[in-house]
Amino acid sequence: MLWILLVLLYGCDYQFHNSLGYSEAEWSNFSNSQKNKLIAEGRHVKRSNDKITLGTHESVTVSFIKGQAKMNNNKIEYFKRADIFLNNGGCGQVKLKSSVSSRYSPISVCFKGNMVLIDSSWSGVSGFDLRLFKNSMWYRGMNYSNINSKGTTALNNSLISIVLHTA
Numbered sequence: 001m002l003w004i005l006l007v008l009l010y011g012c013d014y015q016f017h018n019s020l021g022y023s024e025a026e027w028s029n030f031s032n033s034q035k036n037k038l039i040a041e042g043r044h045v046k047r048s049n050d051k052i053t054l055g056t057h058e059s060v061t062v063s064f065i066k067g068q069a070k071m072n073n074n075k076i077e078y079f080k081r082a083d084i085f086l087n088n089g090g091c092g093q094v095k096l097k098s099s100v101s102s103r104y105s106p107i108s109v110c111f112k113g114n115m116v117l118i119d120s121s122w123s124g125v126s127g128f129d130l131r132l133f134k135n136s137m138w139y140r141g142m143n144y145s146n147i148n149s150k151g152t153t154a155l156n157n158s159l160i161s162i163v164l165h166t167a
Contacts, residue, residue, distance in 0.1 A: 067158025
């Protein structure tokens, strides 16, 4: 019986990875137990968020928890935690401060519609290296691990958290 349940869950995981905000490549890196846990959490969050009215005012807190970034001397260094709060449609910049020196790296972040854009190479939405798409897991807070980018900040093996707020 358990085997049948697992087969059904794995057969359905394609529809879940997109709704949970993971790309096919990211999803394929998870173990089966991690996939099952994420699917179960996603279902729980969806049930608890069914009462939320669409069109409410939304904002996000994006936290750069740990990792490495290219500092203002073009060297890769570990950074200290940094947070930025954005209303939908807003953009901002936060300084990722080195944990070993006085250097920093400014990183651009935008919250536009259904996505958070991170680490611009140039101006405009098309210039952002990372696009993280909104999903139901953001209401409880979602961590993205092993994040790398090629933009001006060049994140390396970073942990980013996104929490969605509604009013």
